[in-house]
Amino acid sequence: MSLNKEEITGRLVEILSDEQVITDPDVLRESSIDRFLRYEGFHGVFRKPFPAAVVYPHNAQEVSEVLKFANQNGINVVPRTGQSATEGGLETAVENSIVVDGSKMNKVVKIDPYNMQATAQCGVSLEVLDDQLRAQRYTTGHSPQSKPLAQMGGLVATRSIGQLSTLYGGIEDMVVGLEVLFPNGHISRIKNVPRRAAGPDIRHIAIGNEGAFCFITEVTVKIFKHFPENNVYLGYVLDHMKTGFEILREVMVNGYRPSVARLYDPEDAEYHFSHFSDGKCVLIFITEGDKPLVDATAQAIREITEKYGECVPVEPKLIQRWFENLNWDPSDLEEEKREIIETNNICNTTEISANWSLINDIYEVCMERIRNEIPDLTLLGGHSSHSYLNGTNLYFVYFYNVMNCGADEEISKYHMPIKKIIVEETIKAGGSMCHHHGVGKHRTNWIEDEYGSSYYMLKTLKDAFDPNGIMNKGTIFPIED
Ligand SMILES: Cc1cc2nc3c(=O)[nH]c(=O)nc-3n(C[C@H](O)[C@H](O)[C@H](O)COP(=O)(O)OP(=O)(O)OC[C@H]3O[C@@H](n4cnc5c(N)ncnc54)[C@H](O)[C@@H]3O)c2cc1C
Numbered sequence: 276m277s278l279n280k281e282e283i284t285g286r287l288v289e290i291l292s293d294e295q296v297i298t299d300p301d302v303l304r305e306s307s308i309d310r311f312l313r314y315e316g317f318h319g320v321f322r323k324p325f326p327a328a329v330v331y332p333h334n335a336q337e338v339s340e341v342l343k344f345a346n347q348n349g350i351n352v353v354p355r356t357g358q359s360a361t362e363g364g365l366e367t368a369v370e371n372s373i374v375v376d377g378s379k380m381n382k383v384v385k386i387d388p389y390n391m392q393a394t395a396q397c398g399v400s401l402e403v404l405d406d407q408l409r410a411q412r413y414t415t416g417h418s419p420q421s422k423p424l425a426q427m428g429g430l431v432a433t434r435s436i437g438q439l440s441t442l443y444g445g446i447e448d449m450v451v452g453l454e455v456l457f458p459n460g461h462i463s464r465i466k467n468v469p470r471r472a473a474g475p476d477i478r479h480i481a482i483g484n485e486g487a488f489c490f491i492t493e494v495t496v497k498i499f500k501h502f503p504e505n506n507v508y509l510g511y512v513l514d515h516m517k518t519g520f521e522i523l524r525e526v527m528v529n530g531y532r533p534s535v536a537r538l539y540d541p542e543d544a545e546y547h548f549s550h551f552s553d554g555k556c557v558l559i560f561i562t563e564g565d566k567p568l569v570d571a572t573a574q575a576i577r578e579i580t581e582k583y584g585e586c587v588p589v590e591p592k593l594i595q596r597w598f599e600n601l602n603w604d605p606s607d608l609e610e611e612k613r614e615i616i617e618t619n620n621i622c623n624t625t626e627i628s629a630n631w632s633l634i635n636d637i638y639e640v641c642m643e644r645i646r647n648e649i650p651d652l653t654l655l656g657g658h659s660s661h662s663y664l665n666g667t668n669l670y671f672v673y674f675y676n677v678m679n680c681g682a683d684e685e686i687s688k689y690h691m692p693i694k695k696i697i698v699e700e701t702i703k704a705g706g707s708m709c710h711h712h713g714v715g716k717h718r719t720n721w722i723e724d725e726y727g728s729s730y731y732m733l734k735t736l737k738d739a740f741d742p743n744g745i746m747n748k749g750t751i752f753p754i755e756d
Pocket residue numbers: 310353354355356357358359360361364365377397418419420421424425426427428429430431432433434435436437438484485486487489490491492603711712715747750
């Protein structure tokens with residue numbers, strides 16, 4: 276028989292302590308959603324079942340005890356750290372869930388410059404870790420726009436990627452080792468070594484699991500030398516996205532690794548760079564690192580762009596200024612909330628990836644279908660912000676005004692139909708429906724299409740590690756009934 280709310284919280288207090296188990300109704304309400312439903316949240320509309328409690332364990336052993344209790348009693352667990360998720364990963368999909376918040380496990384365990392790695396507990400904010408490293412002329416190289424908010428556990432759990440990824444890679448390229456806990460309470464430590472070939476690389480069971488397989492309590496990442504004073508900023512305006520993709524490709528396939536390589540379409544460029552974009556696309560490169568590398572990379576990019584007549588350079592200071600204000604500032608949240616409440620104009624995004632041969636077609640088909648099928652958008656644009664040897668990503672950005680339709684239609688009239696077009700066209704063409712925000716609870720409809728015949732492997736992992744299905748129900752895997 277399932278336990279009621281009082282029985283769950285009573286037992287949690289016995290396992291942890293009074294102060295670590297929060298049942299304040301306001302906290303429970305706010306903990307039932309993430310930023311996917313921020314329009315609703317900002318308007319005080321909460322329709323997801325509220326959790327029974329939010330708990331704050333102090334160490335892996337306490338997480339283990341909470342998971343064991345939940346597993347034995349079939350209670351849904353939603354892991355969280357920085358709470359910057361955007362795809363519904365933090366939504367409590369069923370009644371009486373336990374939100375396990377790792378943010379009190381917030382010690383930087385070790386900075387090891389000789390072996391070029393740093394170990395942090397899951398609740399260490401990336402900004403805190405990176406600031407400590409930068410004070411010693413090192414960096415994680417990880418720089419998602421949510422850097423001030425996001426914490427190490429969530430960053431690994433979502434397979435996050437930062438704005439400097441073309442040089443440093445995504446989090447999957449940075450994680451050296453981890454400590455992870457499974458629903459049966461088992462604590463696994465994956466050791467820190469430069470490479471391993473002893474069977475499959477099991478780090479990837481945790482990286483990107485979105486709290487659906489395991490809870491991450493500690494992470495070791497690579498660190499890099501940091502030379503910000505050497506940065507070179509390059510910017511261009513050009514007429515066509517197709518040309519921009521060609522230039523990005525040429526830079527990547529010739530082996531150059533700028534830290535930033537971005538291409539904005541005219542609408543998105545107008546939003547960010549109206550002072551110089553003049554209705555055109557904007558292409559940006561930043562090169563960073565040791566000076567000879569930076570100079571050689573910048574020179575090669577100049578030579579490549581010069582071959583494309585439509586590509587016109589802009590003042591580097593414009594790019595530097597933009598870059599220095601790129602990260603989201605938590606103090607913007609109140610302003611964002613006020614603006615949404617006052618204007619009912621809201622921005623959402625969907626990010627995908629595809630090979631070079633597919634990306635421009637996906638961009639064009641999605642833009643055309645969205646323009647034709649979704650009325651009244653106040654802005655529709657897109658940019659590529661992460662490039663690879665074999666392809667790149669696209670980050671679609673759309674604003675809509677929900678003045679006439681309210682919270683329900685925010686999702687049903689705008690956000691989900693737009694997402695559906697982007698996801699379906701991307702999968703049909705052969706790309707991936709998720710570049711970095713995770714599947715969350717709002718792309719699960721397409722998870723089997725995304726994986727095709729390899730879905731067997733993913734589902735088998737879920738069944739093996741979480742046989743009772745208590746880990747973040749509805750995330751990555753749709754709720755079956
Ligand atoms: C303004 C803004 C900008 C953003 N920019 C970027 C960007 O540039 N790049 C990018 O990749 N993402 C970006 N994101 C998305 C988000 O910041 C990332 O997904 C981030 O990695 C989430 O980390 P978090 O600590 O906030 O995790 P949370 O939001 O707390 O959780 C995210 C997911 O991970 C799971 N999870 C959290 N902690 C754990 C844990 N310890 N163990 C197991 N599972 C866990 C949760 O259940 C949830 O499914 C942005 C979000 C915002 C709001």
